[in-house]
Amino acid sequence: MEIISLSTRDNDFEKKLRMHAECAIPLYVIIDPSGNSCVIHSNPTRTGVYTDQEKIPFGEDLVLPLEGHEIVVKTDGFPRSEG
Secondary structure, three states, X not given: OEEOOOOOHHHHHHHHHHHHHHOXXXXXXXXXXXXXXXXXXXXXXXXXXXXXXXXXXXXXXXXXXXXXXXXXXXXXXXXXXXX
16 A cells, blocks of 8 residues: 655556566555545556556545455545545
């Protein structure tokens, strides 16, 4: 799970995303305060791509499926971008 800032945005959305997929990390979640949303990346391939993405707007529950369980993260308190 990454919370990105404007200074790390390209690194988190490109390099880290590719590296996590190559290492078969099952979920990579990017929390983007400037976009007022979270993106769940799942189903990694060894070629560095996640085949599935789901965008969750702040205010909706972030549901993470992990080995037969679900972790629910409330996002209604996440800070939102004004612009």
